[in-house]
Amino acid sequence: MLLAIISDIHDNLANLDKCLSWCNKQDINKIIFCGDTTTLNTLNHLVTNFSGEVFMVKGNVELYEEPEILNDKNFHYYGSSGQINIDGLEIAFCHEPEKINKIINSNQATPNFIFYGHTHKPWWEKRDEIIISNPGNISGTWYQATFATLDTITKKLELKILADLS
Numbered sequence: 047m048l049l050a051i052i053s054d055i056h057d058n059l060a061n062l063d064k065c066l067s068w069c070n071k072q073d074i075n076k077i078i079f080c081g082d083t084t085t086l087n088t089l090n091h092l093v094t095n096f097s098g099e100v101f102m103v104k105g106n107v108e109l110y111e112e113p114e115i116l117n118d119k120n121f122h123y124y125g126s127s128g129q130i131n132i133d134g135l136e137i138a139f140c141h142e143p144e145k146i147n148k149i150i151n152s153n154q155a156t157p158n159f160i161f162y163g164h165t166h167k168p169w170w171e172k173r174d175e176i177i178i179s180n181p182g183n184i185s186g187t188w189y190q191a192t193f194a195t196l197d198t199i200t201k202k203l204e205l206k207i208l209a210d211l212s
Contacts (some may be wrong), residue, residue: 047133048072051194053080053141053163054183056107057088061184061191061208066095068211074098074195076132080163080181081105081141086115093121103128105141105163129154133198137161146178159196159203168192168205179203 050069055062069077075098082105083089089110093100099120104112115123122128127140127149138149138157142164149160150173160178166189168182182192182205191208 047076047198048074049076049078049132049196049198050074051078051080051139051161051179051181051196052184053161053181053193054082054105054166054185054187055084055088055092056082056183056185056187057084058185058187058191059088059091061186062088062092063095064208064211065184065191065193066092068206070097072195076101078130078137078139078161079103080139080161082107082163084109086110090116093118096120101128101130101139103140129157131155135159135198135201137196143180150176158201161194168194170203177203181205184208 077100079102081103084107101122103124127145129138136155136157137159139161143162146160162180166183170179181194184191193206195204
């Protein structure tokens, strides 16, 4: 299964639409979102314009309260960090990179992948057997707009540059 990992939308709906359009055409049915929609309108836009499930953690620039977050069967909210199992892979996610060590040292199953946002800079590293990656940012702020895809069968992680997508 191919899934998308996105972060730091910061209300850039044009870039979000381009990303979602590409994801929908690729039959991606899960997005891991590492936070920072900024407004509730953008979060609603993400969930209603994507045909699959969205798994989200809160960023540091969310201008709404948690109770305002929509109730949709395809939307899963995890607070400051989350962990899910997809095709036998343990996938953890958070917004701030400072939370990574807490995830690694938690009582949950050791993740195969940890995704984070906040810095807007695409990055990946391998720590022991864990791939830690930042998909960059959808907003195009500080760095070009990017997101990542993960093939859960081959475990191939790939960076997508929004400007290069058709």
